[in-house]
Amino acid sequence: MLASWMRMKYPNVVDFAHAASAPIYYYKNRQGLDLGVFYQIVTKNYAMHNSNCADVIREAFNRLSKYSKSSSAPIGELTSFFNLCKPIKSYKDVSLLMQYINDGFSYMAMLNYPYPTAFLKNLTAWPANSSCLPIDSVTTRSSDKDLFVAVRKAVEFYYSYGKTQCN
Numbered sequence: 001m002l003a004s005w006m007r008m009k010y011p012n013v014v015d016f017a018h019a020a021s022a023p024i025y026y027y028k029n030r031q032g033l034d035l036g037v038f039y040q041i042v043t044k045n046y047a048m049h050n051s052n053c054a055d056v057i058r059e060a061f062n063r064l065s066k067y068s069k070s071s072s073a074p075i076g077e078l079t080s081f082f083n084l085c086k087p088i089k090s091y092k093d094v095s096l097l098m099q100y101i102n103d104g105f106s107y108m109a110m111l112n113y114p115y116p117t118a119f120l121k122n123l124t125a126w127p128a129n130s131s132c133l134p135i136d137s138v139t140t141r142s143s144d145k146d147l148f149v150a151v152r153k154a155v156e157f158y159y160s161y162g163k164t165q166c167n
Contacts, residue, residue, distance in 0.1 A: 002119070038106075045109040045128050052139065053132035057105060059140040060151045061098060068094035074144070081148035085166035100167075104155040105131070122161050131157040 003017035047054035067073035073091035078084075082097060105128075111117055112128040124130050134153035138146050152167070159167055 042106050042109040045112060046105070046132060049129045049132040050136070053135045055140050056135045056138055056142075056147060057151065057154075060101070060147055063144065063147070064094055064098050064101075067091060068098065077144070078148065081145055082152045083166050101151065101155050104158040108158045121158065124157065124161060127157050127161075131155065 003014075007014045007017035043054050043058070046057060064078075067075075067078065068091060071091050073094060075088040075091060075094070078094065078097065079087040084097075088094060088097065107120070108123070108127040108131055111120065111123055112126055115125050117123045131154040134150045138150045140147075142150075156167065
């Protein structure tokens with residue numbers, strides 16, 4: 001990924017880049033592509049911290065997926081739990097929240113270096129591991145509020161590291 005980034009940033013300097021860590025085979029028109037493999041690897045990264053972290057993230061997505069299909073979804077509460085700058089207007093918007101969370105966890109897994117980085121975003125060392133710390137205090141049986149607030153705090157390691165603002 002770093003090599004590809006350098007190639008894009010300095011095309012006049014870098015003629016070739018080998019992206020060993022980038023998901024280069026992850027494109028939709030590839031024959032036999034299993035779209036789930038990338039996320040299995042991301043999930044494994046969080047499970048390495050502890051299995052509860054991956055389980056809680058999975059449960060959050062399960063609950064959000066259910067809400068994304070229900071007109072009685074608690075959209076006001078979700079806006080509050082995730083400290084959103086723009087309120088969710090409809091249960092149909094929950095899928096956008098899910099994508100936002102998914103992107104944060106995916107990037108933290110890809111950028112899980114043992115040192116702080118600042119080339120894409122300012123991140124702490126081991127951001128995926130660090131993001132599991134707020135999740136350690138909840139389980140898959142926790143209330144929506146406790147579970148979603150923990151997941152929000154976890155994903156803020158990517159979106160708001162070192163800042164205090166809405167998401």
